Amino acid sequence: MLVTRGFGIVGTGVIAAIHADAIAMLPDARLVAVTDVEAGPAAAFAAARGCSAEPDLAALLARRDVEVVCVCVPSGLHAQIAVQAAKAGKHLVVEKPIDVSLDAADRLIGAAGAAGVVLTVISQHRFDPGLVELKRLLDDGALGRLVLGEASTKWYRAQAYYDSAAWRGTYAMDGGSLMNQGVHYVDLLRWCMGPPVEVTAVCSTQAHQIEVEDTALAIVRFASGAVATILSSTAAFPGFPQRLEITGTQGTVTVEDGRIVRRALTADASPVATSQAGRSAAADPAAVDVASHAAQLADLLDAVDTGREPAVSGQDGRDALAIVLAVYESSRTGRRVTLGDR
Ligand SMILES: NC(=O)c1ccc[n+]([C@@H]2O[C@H](COP(=O)([O-])OP(=O)(O)OC[C@H]3O[C@@H](n4cnc5c(N)ncnc54)[C@H](O)[C@@H]3O)[C@@H](O)[C@H]2O)c1
Numbered sequence: 082m083l084v085t086r087g088f089g090i091v092g093t094g095v096i097a098a099i100h101a102d103a104i105a106m107l108p109d110a111r112l113v114a115v116t117d118v119e120a121g122p123a124a125a126f127a128a129a130r131g132c133s134a135e136p137d138l139a140a141l142l143a144r145r146d147v148e149v150v151c152v153c154v155p156s157g158l159h160a161q162i163a164v165q166a167a168k169a170g171k172h173l174v175v176e177k178p179i180d181v182s183l184d185a186a187d188r189l190i191g192a193a194g195a196a197g198v199v200l201t202v203i204s205q206h207r208f209d210p211g212l213v214e215l216k217r218l219l220d221d222g223a224l225g226r227l228v229l230g231e232a233s234t235k236w237y238r239a240q241a242y243y244d245s246a247a248w249r250g251t252y253a254m255d256g257g258s259l260m261n262q263g264v265h266y267v268d269l270l271r272w273c274m275g276p277p278v279e280v281t282a283v284c285s286t287q288a289h290q291i292e293v294e295d296t297a298l299a300i301v302r303f304a305s306g307a308v309a310t311i312l313s314s315t316a317a318f319p320g321f322p323q324r325l326e327i328t329g330t331q332g333t334v335t336v337e338d339g340r341i342v343r344r345a346l347t348a349d350a351s352p353v354a355t356s357q358a359g360r361s362a363a364a365d366p367a368a369v370d371v372a373s374h375a376a377q378l379a380d381l382l383d384a385v386d387t388g389r390e391p392a393v394s395g396q397d398g399r400d401a402l403a404i405v406l407a408v409y410e411s412s413r414t415g416r417r418v419t420l421g422d423r
Pocket of ligand 1 (some may be wrong): 148154176177
């Protein structure tokens with residue numbers, strides 16, 4: 082028999098709409114309630130979605146029909162909200178990045194573990210068709226020994242984007258282009274290439290009035306000996322496809338916006354295949370493809386049902402954050418940063 086799980090959403094801004102759409106796509110999920118510090122938007126969101134608007138977090142967490150909580154508040158509040166939800170026994174879907182400091186990430190992972198709830202940190206692009214295929218090729222050894230990677234997010238956000246909410250573009254609540262926009266492909270790079278051991282980086286603020294960087298460049302060396310570059314910008318008009326390119330001794334695969342656009346492997350009969358890149362938030366923050374969020378929520382529900390780890394764990398979210406923070410530290414100090422025990 083299909084068990085339907087009730088979801089609650091905390092924070093009813095831009096990304097909450099994608100969570101609501103993703104929940105609506107799943108036969109075993111139902112949006113029960115939302116809450117936000119702004120009562121008006123929460124009420125409008127609830128009315129549009131046919132669910133309840135609770136006056137505050139405590140009221141949402143008190144509902145027994147809310148079994149899973151999606152944390153869709155500003156990044157620097159993720160752990161604060163999610164720890165309370167974990168203590169209330171709710172399973173957790175936490176938006177990326179896991180939070181903006183490793184201490185906060187550790188508090189969150191610890192609270193989920195102590196409460197025995199399942200925690201997934203959103204990295205929806207792991208569920209994009211091109212990434213699923215690339216990971217399978219890597220696991221099968223089709224690329225040979227890894228040599229070189231490129232993770233590139235050249236996007237465009239106008240100053241109005243940063244001015245649209247006080248938390249955007251701040252160190253305390255958001256982080257810069259790499260922490261917010263680039264972190265997706267940082268996670269994908271680590272997923273595909275394994276743990277990094279050191280990072281050298283330069284970050285700068287080129288085209289916005291913000292305290293954080295709008296442009297980050299890094300060189301990464303992995304435990305395997307392979308190397309990679311990471312590039313993230315919100316100053317690249319008009320915005321380009323997000324791109325991950327992995328080269329091994331047996332060839333190269335290029336993914337753009339979740340689709341494989343080029344594949345040249347020594348074992349292929351026809352060495353080059355191309356397709357169009359997918360939907361993109363290159364210039365529009367709200368243009369997030371809902372199918373991959375839905376796949377990650379479905380994975381969480383399966384993890385709850387079967388007791389397995391979710392595909393993207395709290396530790397995965399922490400690992401991506403550790404790379405972002407190492408990039409920031411390297412840029413700040415002008416030194417190479419080792420990642421060993423972070
Ligand atoms: N996975 C993706 O592709 C993706 C895309 C966009 C945003 N995000 C992430 O989602 C999070 C939210 O981003 P957004 O663009 O939706 O922001 P937003 O500003 O549009 O929405 C955030 C909402 O949280 C509310 N809020 C703030 N503090 C709160 C609190 N203490 N309790 C309850 N509600 C509170 C705000 O009033 C606002 O409505 C960020 O962490 C961001 O990195 C992820």
